[in-house]
Amino acid sequence: MIGPPVLVVAEIDGAGPTANSLELLTVARNLATGSGRVVVACLGTRIGEGVGSELAAHGADAVVMVDDPIFTPFQADAWVHELAAIATELKPGTILVPHSLAGVEVAPRLAFRLDTAVATGCVGLDLVDGDARWTRSCYGGNAREVVSIHTTPVIATIAARAFDPLPANQAASVAIDRRPATVDPGNVRARVIAKSAAMTTGVRLENAKVVVSGGHGLGGAAGFEQVRTLAALLGGAAGATRVACDLGWCPRAWQIGQSGKTVVPDLYFALGISGAAQHMAGCGNAGAIVAVNTDPDAEIFKSARFGIVADCNEFLAALIEEIRKVRP
Amino acid sequence: MHIVICIKQVPDPEIAPSVFRVDEVAKKVISLAGTAPVINPFDEQAVEAALRIRDAEQDPANVTITAVTMGEATSEKIVRKAMALGVDQGVTLVDAAFADSDAYATARALAAAITKLGDIDLVLTGRQAADSDAGVVALGIAELLRLPAITLAKKIEVADGAVQVERAVSEGEETMAAPLPAVITIAHELGAVRKPSLRETMRAGRKPVRRWGPDDLGMDAESVGRAGSRRVVERLYQPTRDVDCEWVSGDEPAAIAKALVGRLVEQKLL
């Protein structure tokens, strides 16, 4: 018997699908084993030529492509309408959505529109006798819960970097079903009236292999200039705690944590950061954490591979010098 | 103008992670002796957002602000707290039948309460609850009541039957607009919240708080609480962090830096 399809909602960034979208395909293939197909819904404006084949290479069987100016910039009313229409037609068993700025708005609304339920920010999937169990973080990162949903379609948003994309199979082919948008522009009630993109210079935090982060212990904006310097030297990105952002010591876009960004670098420097659960929720899965704190009992050391009890400003200056020596 | 704020009582999210404990059998967080539950910090900012909208009105007396909460009997405290900040009236959905609601059941009960309140212009909530971290309820209310929604507000302006919202998106700037009534979720970036004033605190005790159960909302026991919920919690646990901290030390910062870089290179981390 052929099971119901798994519907994956992909997001496009520039010419291709986002990394998070490709990671969703890994989850989808897991769910579709043996039976159903993996169908990707791709909404956008002037969607690039290569998008379909890239999705196919990472696990998509079919792509429903709706290319229309109404989908850019992202407005949830338009997306929810179109995705609900696609879901009503395809009757998927599961809908997977990126846990992105757009995804966290689309998925809950889609769940209510389709009279089902949603698990947000999932970081793990287990199949128990075919029943999906989703692991997600809660209590500001202090706890994890494993949940299941028994109405269909099951909807889940999947956290970035929780799964690896499948190795690309360039030979995979895909059926692309291009269709016109069915959204009536008059039904887009909440509208974007002004939008400016930030100037992104250097490595993006979410993709960085090395992240240098500072907290309250850095003592001021000057410390964050040093953070920026070290991050640049290491080819990485700079981050911060919410407290540091609130104090205006660094840009808000640097915030890592429960209400900021999630990063999964190989190496994470935590300078003058206490290690609150809400901060660790955004960096706890880093490969190795180097923590620098004057307080040997600071919570951060419980998550650290390397611990240094020192003044973080003095240490940061010394580390920059040392790195310049080994990497002139 | 009538603004409804949905607020939730949560375990204090600022307690030290080292004392946080869950009961894996009951699948609940163990409440710590000596720590009182608090109003979800993001919801506290929703209260602040409502008060700022009223402050900006030509005739603030034309604005009524109602706080609605669903939860244990103790959650009346957070409604009183919101009143001490200036909220006019409260509704508590307190009934054993509401226990163990998931986001779906919660959104349905709150939507029913908002419908019962009648003519409303804005529904404000925090961006997410600090306990469930899900961010579902507000959007569910919007869908159930067929209202437009804007998330992650850091600045809200109401004029001519519409709302204009600056959103806290991490990259760049974004402003959205929607006709009223609308649902808006509030981000931390809204900024600091006010302290209760003596005058409002004195008045808070006399402000009306209505307590509604499923019957008052026209809901049967099957559609609320655990029975009306759709997600099953299979397990609740604390993640373990299996890291042994290797201390790197030295006489002076330069020596520590050198030792650290050496170790990172050995471990192929640099």
Ligand SMILES: Cc1cc2nc3c(=O)[nH]c(=O)nc-3n(C[C@H](O)[C@H](O)[C@H](O)COP(=O)(O)OP(=O)(O)OC[C@H]3O[C@@H](n4cnc5c(N)ncnc54)[C@H](O)[C@@H]3O)c2cc1C
């Ligand atoms: C609902 C909610 C959501 C939140 N979301 C986030 C989030 O997304 N991201 C986030 O980061 N936080 C978040 N927080 C805040 C979080 O709880 C902490 O308050 C915050 O992470 C602490 O930041 P910090 O480590 O910089 O500051 P602190 O906790 O003040 O720690 C500073 C540390 O620096 C050390 N120190 C001081 N001086 C020096 C020195 N000279 N050299 C070295 N070390 C020094 C101190 O020993 C201390 O450990 C949230 C909180 C709540 C309630």
